[in-house]
Amino acid sequence: MHRTGLGFDVHPLVPGRPLVLGGIAIPSPLGLKGHSDADVLCHALSDGLLAAAGLGDIGTLFPAGNPAYMGADSSALLLQVVRMVRERDWRISWASVVVQAQTPRLAPWHRAVKTNLEVLLGCGCNLTFKHGEGVDDAGRALAMYCWCTVDLEGEPNIF
Ligand code: MG
Numbered sequence: 001m002h003r004t005g006l007g008f009d010v011h012p013l014v015p016g017r018p019l020v021l022g023g024i025a026i027p028s029p030l031g032l033k034g035h036s037d038a039d040v041l042c043h044a045l046s047d048g049l050l051a052a053a054g055l056g057d058i059g060t061l062f063p064a065g066n067p068a069y070m071g072a073d074s075s076a077l078l079l080q081v082v083r084m085v086r087e088r089d090w091r092i093s094w095a096s097v098v099v100q101a102q103t104p105r106l107a108p109w110h111r112a113v114k115t116n117l118e119v120l121l122g123c124g125c126n127l128t129f130k131h132g133e134g135v136d137d138a139g140r141a142l143a144m145y146c147w148c149t150v151d152l153e154g155e156p157n158i159f
Contacts, residue, residue, distance in 0.1 A: 005052025007044040022113040023075030035064040039074035048150035090154040095125040102132035
């Protein structure tokens with residue numbers, strides 16, 4: 001059986017916050033604002049995995065109001081989701097990830113982020129960085145968006 005899950009996330013881009021993408025800390029005068037480390041990429045991937053496995057969403061699993069997740073390392077939360085999916089006899093086979101960010105320039109970090117995602121997910125992935133072209137909040141460097149699909153293979157007895 002094959003399943004695809006769609007994940008999406010957005011966080012405001014603000015001064016004075018660290019920028020963490022796919023578990024990699026990227027030097028930048030602007031970072032992502034959120035209750036956790038606001039790693040928009042790990043959040044979208046967690047939601048994509050949960051969607052594919054029919055397990056809900058990270059907002060329910062790791063509520064933002066819970067102080068336990070204040071400043072949380074979202075790559076650790078993603079690993080928890082990976083474990084949940086595998087425990088249900090799914091194999092993660094592929095992830096396709098698109099990040100939209102006007103600034104900072106992310107291209108020099110492409111290899112590091114992609115490699116870390118592959119380690120976290122235990123599978124190959126394609127990572128695309130898009131500029132905002134001045135359009136929308138991403139284009140005006142007010143936010144970062146991430147979309148992804150995640151593919152699962154398996155024969156679990158859970159629907
Ligand atoms: Mg988020």
